[in-house]
Amino acid sequence: MPLHTKLPEGLKEVDVIALLGGLAGCVVASRLAEADRNLVILVIEQGPNNYGMADVVHPALYPRNLFPSSNITLFWQTRKSPQLAGRSPIVPSGGTLGGGSAMNWMVYTRGQRSDFDSWKTEGWSADDLLPFLKKLETYHGKGDKDRHGFDGPVNVSKGTHTCSRAEDAFVEAAAKLGYPESHDLQNLDENNAIERYYRYVGLNGRRQDAAHRYLHPKLQSGDFPNLHVLVEKQVLKILFEGQKRAHGVVYQTNPKWLANPEYLATAYTAQRRVQARKMVVVSAGANGTPGILERSGVGDAEILKKVGIDVLEDLPGVGADYQDHHLTLWSYRTNLTPQETINGYQDGRFDVEARIRNNDELLGTNGMDAQGKFRPTETEVEALGPEFKKAWDRDFKDAPNKPLMILAFYTCYYGDHSVLPDDAEYVSQANWTAYPYSRGHVHVTGPSMHHPVDFDTGWLTDAGDVDVKKHIWAYKISREMWRRMPIFRGELAATHPRFPEGSKAAVIEKADGPVMMADDERIEYSAEDDEAIDQRKGVVDRDLSVHGVGGLKVADLSVPPENVGANTGNTAFLIGEKAAGIFVKELGLGNDGEGRSQPRL
Numbered sequence: 001m002p003l004h005t006k007l008p009e010g011l012k013e014v015d016v017i018a019l020l021g022g023l024a025g026c027v028v029a030s031r032l033a034e035a036d037r038n039l040v041i042l043v044i045e046q047g048p049n050n051y052g053m054a055d056v057v058h059p060a061l062y063p064r065n066l067f068p069s070s071n072i073t074l075f076w077q078t079r080k081s082p083q084l085a086g087r088s089p090i091v092p093s094g095g096t097l098g099g100g101s102a103m104n105w106m107v108y109t110r111g112q113r114s115d116f117d118s119w120k121t122e123g124w125s126a127d128d129l130l131p132f133l134k135k136l137e138t139y140h141g142k143g144d145k146d147r148h149g150f151d152g153p154v155n156v157s158k159g160t161h162t163c164s165r166a167e168d169a170f171v172e173a174a175a176k177l178g179y180p181e182s183h184d185l186q187n188l189d190e191n192n193a194i195e196r197y198y199r200y201v202g203l204n205g206r207r208q209d210a211a212h213r214y215l216h217p218k219l220q221s222g223d224f225p226n227l228h229v230l231v232e233k234q235v236l237k238i239l240f241e242g243q244k245r246a247h248g249v250v251y252q253t254n255p256k257w258l259a260n261p262e263y264l265a266t267a268y269t270a271q272r273r274v275q276a277r278k279m280v281v282v283s284a285g286a287n288g289t290p291g292i293l294e295r296s297g298v299g300d301a302e303i304l305k306k307v308g309i310d311v312l313e314d315l316p317g318v319g320a321d322y323q324d325h326h327l328t329l330w331s332y333r334t335n336l337t338p339q340e341t342i343n344g345y346q347d348g349r350f351d352v353e354a355r356i357r358n359n360d361e362l363l364g365t366n367g368m369d370a371q372g373k374f375r376p377t378e379t380e381v382e383a384l385g386p387e388f389k390k391a392w393d394r395d396f397k398d399a400p401n402k403p404l405m406i407l408a409f410y411t412c413y414y415g416d417h418s419v420l421p422d423d424a425e426y427v428s429q430a431n432w433t434a435y436p437y438s439r440g441h442v443h444v445t446g447p448s449m450h451h452p453v454d455f456d457t458g459w460l461t462d463a464g465d466v467d468v469k470k471h472i473w474a475y476k477i478s479r480e481m482w483r484r485m486p487i488f489r490g491e492l493a494a495t496h497p498r499f500p501e502g503s504k505a506a507v508i509e510k511a512d513g514p515v516m517m518a519d520d521e522r523i524e525y526s527a528e529d530d531e532a533i534d535q536r537k538g539v540v541d542r543d544l545s546v547h548g549v550g551g552l553k554v555a556d557l558s559v560p561p562e563n564v565g566a567n568t569g570n571t572a573f574l575i576g577e578k579a580a581g582i583f584v585k586e587l588g589l590g591n592d593g594e595g596r597s598q599p600r601l
Helices: 023-035 059-066 113-117 126-135 164-176 210-221 262-266 285-295 301-306 352-357 378-383 386-395 463-482 527-533 569-586
Strands: 013-019 041-044 073-077 090-094 137-139 154-156 193-196 227-230 233-241 245-253 271-282 327-334 368-374 405-410 425-433 441-444 453-456 488-491 552-554
Touching (some): 023 227, 164 368, 233 271, 233 285, 463 527
Antiparallel strands (some): 193 368, 368 405
């Protein structure tokens, strides 16, 4: 199996190098390998081989990937933020083969038609991209047949477990507030509705990450000797020659995977080089790609000069305009049973190894059975103030395809289980903004790996506090839904706003739900209550070539010029498939893999 921790002596030069082995990188490498078996491809990944890892393959264990001790998650330290009460948020991302798809929440959501069309790039419209969305998936749902694929490598299903009581409660409560159930919220056009959700989980209950669905089958088959994967190696920079053409990379062993802890202090190990005859593809994600480019001399000239890096190409867009889905989690007390949530896998109540041996059906769920894409009414828009209405009228009012917020119900509590007030099953309501106005940046502070990243998320820094107001609205809507659910047994006060004494919106810590019955009944919030709740620069062209240099491509979530109204995993899969199609044609390869059979589960 051509998977290495040390590059073989005979592999100092290849045709294509993919940096790194994240979601899109796995897709690109796999598709290129099957398009031409004479094309030698090398994937370099900074993290470990993830094959068969329990926390990867078993969906219900995914919250453990957010534990600080996780070996497959990167935790990005960011600047302190006055908008976040002086806190320094931590941004997690994938740190193993498969990238985010190996550690994320496995939510199957696609962007909207208007999302892709807003990129205004030839070949990247929604109609152009639909064939690639279909190509990547084997869809086991009930949605529109002409909008989904049925023979791709990635299975989309309900997995092996659904908490029907939670699913029904969410769907029925949303309907009482005017949000109907959609038959297919992922057909690019449906919006302002809720859906009984599918996930990136196979019918056998296994996670459908990019490494296990694209790379590992080829590596283990022995039929693709042209595909090589080098793990536990950090990429320092890209090498250029002649007319600024990329022809190789400099890499080093990731100190995290060395026995001597002294290496962690310096982040320095012996550097090695490998050459690329045809192409270098950077696919290190929205957080990682800017660093590789900047250390290579590609980026904003002023920033590079300031940190002592020679400028190869002045591209101010590198690392700029960072935008993220701002997510808030609110916890509720329920009458669900332990076998209806995945809490037992995190708090120690379940014998994880025994359940794995017995193939417990609960392992095959991510705990997210229902979700919706939501828009406010015109009355609610007015109530959010003139700044919000101005933004709404400009960007949303005449674009009914765009959701303002995405709301989801997870049968899991993400906090410290040891401090919960009782033994009830606590779960999470997740609300996130689809299209944030706030912007940040990700830049290097020096030429080597030991220099820290200058990462400012920019969360909630937009003029007029529109992003905050979105969350205030979403909190109120989701709370209205929860108080109408028969599984409602209270609100976990520690995760909810501290409303003023005597407030009509005060937290209800224990109650037998539903506590609100009338469809037109609403929780009353004062101005003080609202206060309590309130706690474009291009880098690549349409063919993903980096401006100003040759032989260098980018294929990951740093590419889209605008955000999408969905969890971003699907968009990363899409970018990988689209990029592979572009590269296959550009390299003059005869077979794009369309006719190849795929592993089924």
